[in-house]
Amino acid sequence: MSPAELISACIKNDKSAKKQFFxxxxxxxxxxxxxxxxNSAQAEQVLLNGxxxxxxKLSQFKGQETLxxxxxxxxxxxxxAASYLKSIRNEYYVASTVKAVxxxxxxxxxxxxxxxxxxxxxxxxxxxxxxxxxxxxxRLVFNLHVxxxxxxAQASELLDTSEQSIKSxxxxxxxxxxxxxxxxxxxxxxxxxx
Amino acid sequence: MSSxxxxxxDERQIRMMMQDAEGDVNEALWEKLQExxxxxSKSFGTIGHLIPSFNxxxxxxxxxxVLFVVLIGGLSAMLFSFIDFKKKETIxxxxxxxxxxxxxxxxxxxxKIEKQNDKILPxxxxxxxxxxxxxxxxxxxxxxxxxVQEVKKEEPAKISEVKPKEVSxxxxxxxxxxxxxxxxxxxxxxxxxxxxxxxxxxxxTNLNEGVSEPELDLK
Numbered sequence: 351m352s353p354a355e356l357i358s359a360c361i362k363n364d365k366s367a368k369k370q371f372f373x374x375x376x377x378x379x380x381x382x383x384x385x386x387x388x389n390s391a392q393a394e395q396v397l398l399n400g401x402x403x404x405x406x407k408l409s410q411f412k413g414q415e416t417l418x419x420x421x422x423x424x425x426x427x428x429x430x431a432a433s434y435l436k437s438i439r440n441e442y443y444v445a446s447t448v449k450a451v452x453x454x455x456x457x458x459x460x461x462x463x464x465x466x467x468x469x470x471x472x473x474x475x476x477x478x479x480x481x482x483x484x485x486x487x488x489r490l491v492f493n494l495h496v497x498x499x500x501x502x503a504q505a506s507e508l509l510d511t512s513e514q515s516i517k518s519x520x521x522x523x524x525x526x527x528x529x530x531x532x533x534x535x536x537x538x539x540x541x542x543x544x
Numbered sequence: 545m546s547s548x549x550x551x552x553x554d555e556r557q558i559r560m561m562m563q564d565a566e567g568d569v570n571e572a573l574w575e576k577l578q579e580x581x582x583x584x585s586k587s588f589g590t591i592g593h594l595i596p597s598f599n600x601x602x603x604x605x606x607x608x609x610v611l612f613v614v615l616i617g618g619l620s621a622m623l624f625s626f627i628d629f630k631k632k633e634t635i636x637x638x639x640x641x642x643x644x645x646x647x648x649x650x651x652x653x654x655x656k657i658e659k660q661n662d663k664i665l666p667x668x669x670x671x672x673x674x675x676x677x678x679x680x681x682x683x684x685x686x687x688x689x690x691x692v693q694e695v696k697k698e699e700p701a702k703i704s705e706v707k708p709k710e711v712s713x714x715x716x717x718x719x720x721x722x723x724x725x726x727x728x729x730x731x732x733x734x735x736x737x738x739x740x741x742x743x744x745x746x747x748x749t750n751l752n753e754g755v756s757e758p759e760l761d762l763k
Contacts, residue, residue, distance in 0.1 A: 372574055380567035397573065398580045469552040474561055481562075496555050497562045528553055 353419045357408050372401065379427050385481050386431045386493055388441075396431050403430040428498060432508050435486055442486045472531060476538065480530040488523035491516055 351359070351370065359367030380397055387393040407426050411419065436442050481489060490509060494500040495516075502520075506513045 369574065372577065373569075376569050376573065377566035380569070380573075381562075381565045384567055385562060394573070394576075398577050401577050402580050470554050470557065472553075472558075474565065477558065477561065497559050499559070524551055524553070525549060528551060531553070 357411055357419070360405060360408050368405065371405075375401075375404075375423055379423070382424070382427060383431060385478060385497065386428075386435060386489065388482050388486070388489075396434055399434060400427045400430045403427070424498075428494070429508060432490055432494065435490060436509060438486070469528065469531065472535070473538075476531060476534050480527055480534055483530050484523055484526055488519050488526060491519040492523040492527065495520055 351367070356367055356371060360371055376397075379400065380393070383393040383396040383400060384390065387396050404423055404426050411417075411422050417425065481492065484492065491505060494505040494508065495502065500508070502513050502516050506516045509516070
């Protein structure tokens with residue numbers, strides 16, 4: 351079935367076409383929802399509602415000429431995920447005020463068993479865990495700008511905030527992410543048997 | 545964030561790693577999705593796609609002031625509907641007083657006055673005559689004290705026989721009081737103050753006049 355036929359069948363509420371559409375995009379969209387959410391439970395909510403949103407928006411794809419179906423689905427899913435996470439106001443606004451605590455360099459111990467951390471080769475699971483531990487506003491900006499290649503203007507338009515706040519959130523996200531990755535890598539190294 | 549912080553993450557690598565990543569597929573999700581998607585399919589599947597959806601991209605900064613203006617305008621229009629300016633004009637008009645000529649007929653007025661006078665005439669009774677005599681008797685004996693007058697009112701027949709007595713102050717008041725009042729008058733006369741002889745400059749005499757002072761012997 352060609353993409354055009356698949357879409358028209360989905361619009362007509364054909365169950366088999368919908369199932370085919372679901373099977374095609376479930377694995378990709380589930381990972382997107384995982385990195386946009388704080389945990390797997392929230393990711394499932396985002397995924398289900400995001401899929402329903404994409405199904406409802408499929409009729410708009412007919413007029414699209416610039417985007418492919420994959421790009422259209424991804425774009426719609428991401429825009430829904432961003433608005434969904436922003437709608438959880440108590441999480442989005444309250445948790446954004448929390449700052450990461452930096453290690454105090456004055457308490458550096460020369461004889462402490464320090465291991466070299468290679469930030470160039472990070473494990474995917476560690477990276478995903480670190481991204482999930484970011485506060486929602488920082489996580490959203492990092493995902494949009496760094497991973498999904500949204501410009502700062504596009505991100506600010508999508509999140510309905512100023513470009514300046516997007517920039518500051520991105521800076522904080524970068525700092526916090528690196529610190530969290532370092533911490534997580536240290537923990538994973540400590541857990542490994544000698 | 546400290547100034548010593550150096551960002552070492554390779555964002556390109558992260559992008560490549562995360563963009564193409566795929567998650568685990570759970571078959572139970574399809575059933576869950578059907579439960580979630582049913583309301584969407586009901587609203588959009590049958591009628592939703594037939595009706596053209598209007599997506600007006602008007603920013604919040606325009607919608608909010610417009611709504612605010614509409615709200616204020618509506619409220620002011622509602623308040624103006626309560627106020628009726630036409631009614632106020634009718635109230636302000638003064639109704640001119642026109643004299644009724646029927647009220648100024650002299651003959652009728654005179655008759656009316658006569659009738660009213662006839663109605664007002666007092667009915668004279670026996671008691672009232674007796675009472676009216678009392679002041680005539682009393683006019684002669686006004687010098688008498690009040691208690692006597694009260695008695696006369698109760699028994700008007702006897703009062704006519706009583707002769708008025710002339711009472712002098714000396715009979716009524718005791719003698720001592722009269723004397724005291726005369727003494728007080730005498731005492732109240734001004735007492736002339738004694739004028740002391742003043743010493744004038746012309747009359748003063750020099751006490752040292754004619755007396756020679758003894759000279760001191762300075763040896």
